[in-house]
Amino acid sequence: MKIDKQRRAFFMTGQVTKVNSDVHLPWLKNAEDFLDKCTQCEACMQRCPEEIIKKGEGGYPTVDFSLGECTFCRACTEHCPEDLFDTEQSVAWPLDLKVTDSCFTEKGIVCQSCRDACEPQAISFYYEAGEIPKPEINLSSCTSCGACVSSCPANAISLTRIDDSSIAIFEKPLSGKKEFTNG
Ligand code: SF4
Ligand code: SF4
Ligand code: SF4
Numbered sequence: 001m002k003i004d005k006q007r008r009a010f011f012m013t014g015q016v017t018k019v020n021s022d023v024h025l026p027w028l029k030n031a032e033d034f035l036d037k038c039t040q041c042e043a044c045m046q047r048c049p050e051e052i053i054k055k056g057e058g059g060y061p062t063v064d065f066s067l068g069e070c071t072f073c074r075a076c077t078e079h080c081p082e083d084l085f086d087t088e089q090s091v092a093w094p095l096d097l098k099v100t101d102s103c104f105t106e107k108g109i110v111c112q113s114c115r116d117a118c119e120p121q122a123i124s125f126y127y128e129a130g131e132i133p134k135p136e137i138n139l140s141s142c143t144s145c146g147a148c149v150s151s152c153p154a155n156a157i158s159l160t161r162i163d164d165s166s167i168a169i170f171e172k173p174l175s176g177k178k179e180f181t182n183g
Contacts (some may be wrong), residue, residue, distance in 0.1 A: 008150050023063050023161055025053070025076055027085045034060070037082045044076035052146075059064030065146030065159060069117075072145070095144040096162045103156040105134045116152035 009125060025044060028034050044061050045053045056062025063070060072092060077085040104111040104133040109130050122141035125133035137148075149157045 012178055013041060023065070023095065023159065024056075025063060025085070025092055025167065026070060026072065027074075027077055027089055029084060029086045029182075031086055037084055039082065041081065043079045043081065047079040049073060049075060063146070065149035066155070068150050069145045069147035088127045091144065093144045094162045095142075096160050097139065097142060097148070098158045099135050099137065099157050100156045102154045103152075104154050105132055105154045108132060111153065113151045114148040114157060117147040119145070119147065123148060165167070 024031075024034065033174050038057075038060055040059050040061070042055075042061070045055070050068045052063050052065065052067045052070060053061050053076060054064050054067070056064075056178060061076075070092070077087055099114075112125060112133075112135070114135055115121075115125060120141050120143055122138045122143075124138065126136055127133050144159075146159065149159055
């Protein structure tokens with residue numbers, strides 16, 4: 001049975017905090033190309049077996065890790081009719097992951113859901129005297145699959161891109177050919 005993590009979080013702490021967990025598609029060549037060449041045809045959304053690609057800001061496809069993890073199957077890149085991807089890049093996304101203060105362990109609640117979800121065992125728990133164990137992400141072992149994001153009942157894992165070009169992707173004024181929407 002799928003756990004409703006927001007309900008669980010509310011039940012346990014009385015509050016739900018939403019953190020940013022959206023990034024753009026894996027193996028993109030660069031942000032300029034993406035904005036200029038993506039036709040918003042939705043082929044990547046329809047072909048992603050994990051159903052984690054949604055329409056994001058400006059109507060562009062966005063991976064929403066709150067819906068699940070990326071298995072790096074490359075279906076999105078293979079079915080895209082445009083020349084947007086370079087799958088020879090060693091990492092799909094240069095991402096920075098952080099555990100925020102919303103983590104249950106900051107409130108004295110024992111939880112290790114993120115560690116259980118992390119296949120490469122990139123999350124460990126450290127102990128300090130008088131406190132319950134807290135999670136720590138080892139970025140050198142992390143594949144940026146996003147599994148910990150959807151598994152966290154407190155929405156406490158923040159995941160952001162670290163390359164400048166992609167962080168600025170929606171700060172660039174959009175050209176006249178596409179209408180900017182909030183949906
Ligand atoms: S690589 Fe596969 S799982 Fe990951 S976003 Fe693309 S289609 Fe989805
Ligand atoms: S398949 Fe390619 S062109 Fe179509 S929406 Fe996805 S990224 Fe854009
Ligand atoms: S994103 Fe990194 S830390 Fe999170 S589950 Fe995947 S490999 Fe583990």
